[in-house]
Amino acid sequence: MAEALKDSFDRRYVEIVADVGAAAWRDFDAKGFVTGVSDDLPKLELKDRINLIADEVRIRLPDAFPDALERVVMMAETISSPSIADEAAWGSGWAWPMCSIVERHGIDHPDESLAAMEELTKAFSCEFAIRPFLDQHLERTIDKCREWLGHSHPAVRRLPSEGTRPYLPWGTRIKALLEDPGIGISLVTELRHDPNEVVRRSVANHLNDIARAHPDRVAAIAADWLAEPPTDAAMVRHALRGLVKKGHAGAMAALGFTTEAAVNITRFTVEPAEIHLGDTIKLAATIESSANHDQRLVVDFVVHHVGARGETSPKVFKWTTVDLGVGERIEIEKRRLIKTASTRRYYQGVHRVELNVAGETVAESSFDLLDSSD
Numbered sequence: 001m002a003e004a005l006k007d008s009f010d011r012r013y014v015e016i017v018a019d020v021g022a023a024a025w026r027d028f029d030a031k032g033f034v035t036g037v038s039d040d041l042p043k044l045e046l047k048d049r050i051n052l053i054a055d056e057v058r059i060r061l062p063d064a065f066p067d068a069l070e071r072v073v074m075m076a077e078t079i080s081s082p083s084i085a086d087e088a089a090w091g092s093g094w095a096w097p098m099c100s101i102v103e104r105h106g107i108d109h110p111d112e113s114l115a116a117m118e119e120l121t122k123a124f125s126c127e128f129a130i131r132p133f134l135d136q137h138l139e140r141t142i143d144k145c146r147e148w149l150g151h152s153h154p155a156v157r158r159l160p161s162e163g164t165r166p167y168l169p170w171g172t173r174i175k176a177l178l179e180d181p182g183i184g185i186s187l188v189t190e191l192r193h194d195p196n197e198v199v200r201r202s203v204a205n206h207l208n209d210i211a212r213a214h215p216d217r218v219a220a221i222a223a224d225w226l227a228e229p230p231t232d233a234a235m236v237r238h239a240l241r242g243l244v245k246k247g248h249a250g251a252m253a254a255l256g257f258t259t260e261a262a263v264n265i266t267r268f269t270v271e272p273a274e275i276h277l278g279d280t281i282k283l284a285a286t287i288e289s290s291a292n293h294d295q296r297l298v299v300d301f302v303v304h305h306v307g308a309r310g311e312t313s314p315k316v317f318k319w320t321t322v323d324l325g326v327g328e329r330i331e332i333e334k335r336r337l338i339k340t341a342s343t344r345r346y347y348q349g350v351h352r353v354e355l356n357v358a359g360e361t362v363a364e365s366s367f368d369l370l371d372s373s374d
Helices: 011-024 030-038 046-058 065-079 091-105 110-120 131-136 138-148 154-163 175-179 182-191 197-210 215-226 233-239 241-245 249-254
Strands: 263-271 280-289 295-306 312-324 329-337 349-357 360-369
Touching: 011 030, 011 046, 011 065, 011 091, 030 046, 046 065, 046 091, 065 091, 065 110, 091 110, 110 131, 110 138, 131 138, 131 175, 138 154, 138 182, 154 182, 154 197, 175 182, 182 197, 197 215, 197 233, 215 233, 215 241, 215 249, 233 241, 241 249, 263 349, 263 360, 280 295, 280 312, 280 349, 280 360, 312 329, 312 349
Parallel strands: none
Antiparallel strands: 263 280, 280 329, 295 312, 295 349, 349 360
């Protein structure tokens, strides 16, 4: 079984940080740092481990925060270097606590902290560290983000997009970004043709976030971008993935999909009808065109998962896309393993399964789960 991410930040890691801290500042109390962290670390989850390490490093650096920042940057560069990070289970992620020092202690020094982020984010993304500055120093932080758009390092260019995502996973919500999506849009628009795929991926995720509250606006942006020959079509498809799952007509039209399917479903089955956790279900469908024109169709399936109290909640899963000619009939199959995951617990009961074509439910079946993950 793969090691849990939190377990990368263990006593061995603490001892390495102690050595790196002592090398960065002669007065760093390496022994006290190891003692102050090691006893509590095994009891904590990931983010609490990060915060504890960050706080214990900070109190052992110079009192003046700008002076401490110089050492923090040095420590991040060292701990993410190949000679150290390549030995870690999570590579450059080991620099995360150094970024958290800025996040947790730098808010009263915005200029120095933002300048440090430019260097720190090369070791580990400062997408979390920048959030308090967006909250309390919005204009100053956005101005800095605009400067970073043309930076030579892709990690620095990515930060304006990833750091300002309205619904950044694990990130605090920033009221201004939720109320005015134009702030982020102005930044990601400048990055839409970035030569680095990781940066473009962040742009797509940013637009996907905005689409939660502003679907029509995002669909229109995507259509405009796709009209520009250099635009990465895969990036736009990724940006619209949430809207396509919901059957948003503007998003589907932007990607060239048929928005109103004309089909007959002559078969939709889920087998076996009764399963246990760990079994695989097979979905099979026969789709026949009833249109007098060609159709490009998005085909998904929706599982209505049974909850602990017997309620159900739908989850859309991607199946395929098909090009269906006039009078054409196709047969498709899909297998899915039903097992407990970090984001999904299964409870016994009948799980309804829908076949969606072009965002509309066109057929229904079910399977009965005989046991649960309790």
